[in-house]
Amino acid sequence: MHTLTHLNELESEAIYVLREVAAQFERPVILFSGGKDSIVLTHLAHKAFYPLRIPFPLLHIDTGHNFQETLDYRDALVERLGATLIVGSVQESIDTGRVKEETGYNASRNKLQTTTLLDAIEKYKFDAAVGGARRDEEKARAKERFFSHRDEFGQWDPKNQRPELWNIFNGKKNIGEHFRVFPISNWTEMDVWQYIYKEGVEMPSIYFTHERDAFFRDGQWLAAEPCMKLKPGETVERKQVRCRTIGDISCTGLTLSRATSLEEIIDEIAATRVTERGGRADDKRSETAMEDRKISGYF
Amino acid sequence: MEKTDTSGYLDMELLRFTTAGSVDDGKSTLIGRLLYDSKSIFEDQLEAVEIASRRGGNDEVNLALLTDGLRSEREQGITIDVAYRYFATPRRKFIIADTPGHVQYTRNMVTGASTADLAIILIDARNGVLEQTLRHSYIAALLGIQHVVVCVNKMDLVDFSREVFEETRARYLDIAAKLRLDSVTFLPLSAKLGDNVVSASTRMPWYAGPTLMELLETIPVNHRVNEQESRLPVQYVIRPISDKFHDFRGYSGRLAGGVLKKGDPVTVYPSGQRSTVAAITRHDQELDEAFAPESITVQLADDVDVSRGDLLAGGEPPLVAREITLMICWFNERPLRPGNRYIIMQATRETIGVVTAILHVVNVNTLESESGKESLQINDIARVALKTAKPLAFDPYAKNRVTGSLIFVDPDTFETVGGGMIEGV
Numbered sequence: 001m002h003t004l005t006h007l008n009e010l011e012s013e014a015i016y017v018l019r020e021v022a023a024q025f026e027r028p029v030i031l032f033s034g035g036k037d038s039i040v041l042t043h044l045a046h047k048a049f050y051p052l053r054i055p056f057p058l059l060h061i062d063t064g065h066n067f068q069e070t071l072d073y074r075d076a077l078v079e080r081l082g083a084t085l086i087v088g089s090v091q092e093s094i095d096t097g098r099v100k101e102e103t104g105y106n107a108s109r110n111k112l113q114t115t116t117l118l119d120a121i122e123k124y125k126f127d128a129a130v131g132g133a134r135r136d137e138e139k140a141r142a143k144e145r146f147f148s149h150r151d152e153f154g155q156w157d158p159k160n161q162r163p164e165l166w167n168i169f170n171g172k173k174n175i176g177e178h179f180r181v182f183p184i185s186n187w188t189e190m191d192v193w194q195y196i197y198k199e200g201v202e203m204p205s206i207y208f209t210h211e212r213d214a215f216f217r218d219g220q221w222l223a224a225e226p227c228m229k230l231k232p233g234e235t236v237e238r239k240q241v242r243c244r245t246i247g248d249i250s251c252t253g254l255t256l257s258r259a260t261s262l263e264e265i266i267d268e269i270a271a272t273r274v275t276e277r278g279g280r281a282d283d284k285r286s287e288t289a290m291e292d293r294k295i296s297g298y299f
Numbered sequence: 300m301e302k303t304d305t306s307g308y309l310d311m312e313l314l315r316f317t318t319a320g321s322v323d324d325g326k327s328t329l330i331g332r333l334l335y336d337s338k339s340i341f342e343d344q345l346e347a348v349e350i351a352s353r354r355g356g357n358d359e360v361n362l363a364l365l366t367d368g369l370r371s372e373r374e375q376g377i378t379i380d381v382a383y384r385y386f387a388t389p390r391r392k393f394i395i396a397d398t399p400g401h402v403q404y405t406r407n408m409v410t411g412a413s414t415a416d417l418a419i420i421l422i423d424a425r426n427g428v429l430e431q432t433l434r435h436s437y438i439a440a441l442l443g444i445q446h447v448v449v450c451v452n453k454m455d456l457v458d459f460s461r462e463v464f465e466e467t468r469a470r471y472l473d474i475a476a477k478l479r480l481d482s483v484t485f486l487p488l489s490a491k492l493g494d495n496v497v498s499a500s501t502r503m504p505w506y507a508g509p510t511l512m513e514l515l516e517t518i519p520v521n522h523r524v525n526e527q528e529s530r531l532p533v534q535y536v537i538r539p540i541s542d543k544f545h546d547f548r549g550y551s552g553r554l555a556g557g558v559l560k561k562g563d564p565v566t567v568y569p570s571g572q573r574s575t576v577a578a579i580t581r582h583d584q585e586l587d588e589a590f591a592p593e594s595i596t597v598q599l600a601d602d603v604d605v606s607r608g609d610l611l612a613g614g615e616p617p618l619v620a621r622e623i624t625l626m627i628c629w630f631n632e633r634p635l636r637p638g639n640r641y642i643i644m645q646a647t648r649e650t651i652g653v654v655t656a657i658l659h660v661v662n663v664n665t666l667e668s669e670s671g672k673e674s675l676q677i678n679d680i681a682r683v684a685l686k687t688a689k690p691l692a693f694d695p696y697a698k699n700r701v702t703g704s705l706i707f708v709d710p711d712t713f714e715t716v717g718g719g720m721i722e723g724v
Contacts, residue, residue: 004590005311006313012593050596051318052537163718165718166704168644173713
């Protein structure tokens with residue numbers, strides 16, 4: 001009797017979902033943030049359609065507050081895969097008055113991304129936005145479908161989701177509606193890193209330990225970049241850190257770490273006692289912060 | 300720092316299981332215990348649950364809050380939707396489809412069971428086998444789950460009595476026989492105190508079997524690979540326009556059964572054209588053979604007409620028909636009436652179908668059949684006759700879960716309104 005390993009089975013499932021997207025939708029797009037999950041997603045899409053190029057573009061919602069390493073990595077990847085990149089700019093949404101920027105010390109552009117994302121979906125008439133969200137990340141995401149329906153306002157109705165049986169994915173919708181699709185729903189943080197290790201996927205340098213100017217706020221280290229305002233009493237220190245999850249600079253917690261290789265990252269995660277989103281300021285705003293953002297159309 | 304064996308973690312097996320039982324049976328406590336004792340709950344999650352428990356007026360930490368993620372679930376203290384949970388031990392990775400056990404949520408139980416290899420059925424030791432036990436077991440059997448693990452929980456409240464356990468077991472064996480469940484295992488446990496969940500109970504020396512965790516780690520994961528047949532529902536045709544791959548025409552899909560080897564003769568269904576497998580690829584690798592459920596791309600030796608929705612099959616042939624009988628679970632407020640048209644999605648095929656007759660409705664609480672029904676209501680389970688516009692190529696569900704299952708989509712709202720398990724022609 002032949003059984004697949006868990007990584008082979010998860011890969012096979014994700015590739016199956018990606019091919020369903022290509023078959024069922026006219027204008028799909030991959031949501032690419034430069035984080036590890038969207039990197040794995042793009043790697044899977046490359047494998048799913050080979051020797052065809054990935055038959056959909058990548059969309060990066062750029063908050064304007066990105067780590068430079070992420071942008072460099074993104075551009076190199078797009079060139080290597082021969083993929084098309086579309087950038088949706090949060091700065092532009094602010095400049096044109098579509099959104100109003102938060103003020104204060106904890107101001108973040110995280111929430112503003114939703115408007116920029118929905119505007120891009122409407123502008124390019126995307127009917128499926130494929131993302132790297134995982135069910136193990138957060139409790140509202142644990143209830144998410146692989147094919148998740150969004151109404152014409154881009155909203156999620158968590159209590160009224162279509163049942164999803166076996167591996168039959170129903171991507172049918174009315175004009176103006178769209179789907180969010182999550183091929184790596186069943187992967188955990190550990191699976192993602194093991195897969196990166198097994199496949200030898202190249203990663204942005206900020207996932208590995210490096211020295212960086214950082215400051216301590218609300219129980220975590222944050223990057224002392226120009227877009228961050230220091231409170232009185234907060235001081236900048238040079239620290240040996242790495243990112244465990246990458247978002248906008250304003251909400252990406254830094255982990256004190258000496259992990260220089262994928263093996264060391266995997267060991268570190270195996271021994272850790274805090275979830276990866278434990279370092280995400282955007283989730284700490286309230287008990288249902290993620291559910292609220294998802295309902296209004298967030299990733 | 301705890302050191303892990305990185306290479307060892309790369310080739311674990313995957314076990315998908317579902318849990319059935321009501322809140323009162325201690326289901327959430329059991330899941331919380333499995334997650335907690337396997338160190339899959341992190342400090343920040345525990346802290347969040349402790350805060351939420353205090354806010355809800357609980358003195359003890361309410362582990363149910365770990366699984367109930369939506370605001371209204373937390374407010375009402377119920378599980379509305381299927382929640383997926385993950386944990387791993389050094390031996391296996393587990394995916395739990397946690398489904399609410401209340402009667403109106405049959406739809407969620409069916410959904411959770413549809414991808415599971417194993418079902419945990421919880422019984423409160425004080426109450427024994429109840430109507431809902433029968434319902435949960437019936438759904439597990441209907442959805443073709445291979446293994447059922449009956450957990451007789453709350454043994455601490457019956458003085459860890461062997462008699463209580465044996466009596467429940469005897470009563471359940473009657474159900475198992477009726478439902479033709481062939482792999483049933485019984486465990487006495489206390490999820491609250493942890494007895495026989497991860498560590499063996501010292502209070503039930505009369506029980507010599509494995510703990511629940513040991514059982515989950517060792518029970519055979521059988522992907523029903525029948526080596527006598529191969530099934531590849533075609534998802535997508537890959538035709539690159541480039542000089543390097545000028546003649547490449549690949550049929551991609553996930554193997555839904557069996558083994559496919561290079562050189563194998565295959566037939567395209569429903570058209571019946573024949574060819575042989577010229578190449579099997581996974582990304583840029585050429586393979587001599589592939590196993591279910593691998594996602595692959597196949598090239599054929601002949602120029603035959605193949606498109607999405609076709610089934611490439613070798614070995615024992617599938618059935619091809621436009622009129623079939625199936626078991627159906629109805630999920631929607633709008634009732635099913637014979638004569639209504641639905642979009643039918645089966646494997647990668649799509650067509651229009653009409654239910655021509657409701658043969659009988661199953662009362663899931665008594666397992667009795669009721670005939671003469673003119674419509675199906677939400678949560679009804681029934682045997683029906685279906686006629687489709689285009690022929691379907693399939694296997695009976697009992698033989699193949701992928702080629703034997705289908706869903707009903709409402710052509711007006713595009714909602715998924717029913718799930719079907721094909722019996723035959």
